[in-house]
Amino acid sequence: MERFVDAETNPIQPLWMTALSTQVSLERAIQEVTAQVQSVRPVDLAFLFISESFTSEYSRLLPLLHEYLPVRCLVGCGGNGIIGSLPNGVAREVEGKPALSLTVARLPGVQVQPLVLSPKDLPDLDSPPQAWVDLIGVDPAQEPHFILLADPATSQITDVLQGLDYAYPRSVKAGGLVGDGLFCQQEWVRQGVVGVAVAGLRAEAIVAQGCRPIGEPYRVTRGERNIILGLEDRTPLQVLQNLIQNLDDKDRELAQSGLHIGVVGDEFKQELTQTDFLIRNLLGIDPRHGAIAIGDRVRPGQRVQFHLRDAQTSTADLQQLLENHVRHHPEPPLGALMFACLGRGEHLYGRPDVDSHLFQSYLPGTALAGCFCNGEIGPVGDTTYLHGYTSVFVLWYAGEP
Numbered sequence: 001m002e003r004f005v006d007a008e009t010n011p012i013q014p015l016w017m018t019a020l021s022t023q024v025s026l027e028r029a030i031q032e033v034t035a036q037v038q039s040v041r042p043v044d045l046a047f048l049f050i051s052e053s054f055t056s057e058y059s060r061l062l063p064l065l066h067e068y069l070p071v072r073c074l075v076g077c078g079g080n081g082i083i084g085s086l087p088n089g090v091a092r093e094v095e096g097k098p099a100l101s102l103t104v105a106r107l108p109g110v111q112v113q114p115l116v117l118s119p120k121d122l123p124d125l126d127s128p129p130q131a132w133v134d135l136i137g138v139d140p141a142q143e144p145h146f147i148l149l150a151d152p153a154t155s156q157i158t159d160v161l162q163g164l165d166y167a168y169p170r171s172v173k174a175g176g177l178v179g180d181g182l183f184c185q186q187e188w189v190r191q192g193v194v195g196v197a198v199a200g201l202r203a204e205a206i207v208a209q210g211c212r213p214i215g216e217p218y219r220v221t222r223g224e225r226n227i228i229l230g231l232e233d234r235t236p237l238q239v240l241q242n243l244i245q246n247l248d249d250k251d252r253e254l255a256q257s258g259l260h261i262g263v264v265g266d267e268f269k270q271e272l273t274q275t276d277f278l279i280r281n282l283l284g285i286d287p288r289h290g291a292i293a294i295g296d297r298v299r300p301g302q303r304v305q306f307h308l309r310d311a312q313t314s315t316a317d318l319q320q321l322l323e324n325h326v327r328h329h330p331e332p333p334l335g336a337l338m339f340a341c342l343g344r345g346e347h348l349y350g351r352p353d354v355d356s357h358l359f360q361s362y363l364p365g366t367a368l369a370g371c372f373c374n375g376e377i378g379p380v381g382d383t384t385y386l387h388g389y390t391s392v393f394v395l396w397y398a399g400e401p
Contacts, residue, residue: 016335020084048076078181081372110200176373210314235290338370
């Protein structure tokens with residue numbers, strides 16, 4: 001695998017473009033997207049997201065692309081839903097239909113390094129940070145940012161995120177668990193993680209979890225593995241029953257299908273806000289013991305709070321996050337990537353393009369691309385997590401971190 005690819009150092013300005021095709025012919029789709037990005041030369045970094053509708057033709061993808069467009073560093077995957085931008089700059093989310101999205105970037109002075117992380121090569125979690133630095137091959141002082149596309153079955157993604165946070169604490173890590181088909185450079189990868197480390201750009205992440213808290217936070221007093229047995233002086237079931245009884249009719253109905261639990265990531269933070277919770281699924285209830293199982297490990301001392309999810313709350317959450325981001329980052333980004341849960345999109349909103357159009361309403365003209373995932377990678381506070389039902393945006397800015 002080629003190590004750091006140095007973009008040419010010259011006065012040429014960075015350029016980031018995204019193209020989208022919904023052609024049902026793979027070759028025509030590639031011709032269409034490569035024609036739209038001809039003005040970007042050289043292509044130092046490219047992201048390619050392709051619909052699983054083309055699965056039978058995956059073997060033709062990389063040779064065709066390289067025939068039409070020379071690329072120094074290429075990373076991508078297949079997915080059930082593909083996100084890209086039309087020639088007029090408007091983003092689209094194409095779910096369950098043929099689509100191909102290509103993002104290309106000219107990045108003078110920026111270093112990009114393709115990554116293939118095989119499960120057998122991962123350091124032990126007891127290893128020092130240097131073991132992860134040796135695996136990645138990037139000095140943490142360069143503050144690289146990571147895009148990671150992972151196979152759900154073999155990636156050991158939780159270990160990867162923990163190791164990268166350990167070795168690169170100031171770096172953004174984002175991406176997702178994706179469908180069949182990972183590729184890096186001209187290689188199809190069957191297991192593990194593919195991705196890229198980018199040093200020399202600033203990256204900012206927006207993680208929209210789309211839930212609102214109900215009731216009050218409680219401290220876990222007893223718990224084993226992913227099962228909560230006690231919340232202060234009551235069982236979780238007692239807390240939940242009391243909570244639901246005090247909801248209005250609309251929220252009580254919503255709780256039948258949209259009830260989740262938020263786990264506070266920072267145990268030392270006193271004043272909690274909505275962004276301090278890591279949202280997890282409720283997996284089951286044991287009426288005999290009053291216990292609940294959730295989609296994460298729990299330990300005594302953690303604080304939790306029940307949450308509700310619906311389309312209105314999800315939109316309001318993303319809107320607030322975008323308002324905060326634009327307030328603190330008034331300069332326009334070079335471009336952005338989006339990794340959305342398969343449970344969002346039309347499934348949640350009843351219509352397409354809601355998250356992407358809301359994003360562009362705050363950041364007009366920003367090239368947006370990405371895919372729908374089976375789990376999304378993004379930071380909450382200083383720690384990177386695997387999420388569900390989220391939309392994770394990574395915005396890239398020119399200049400040193």
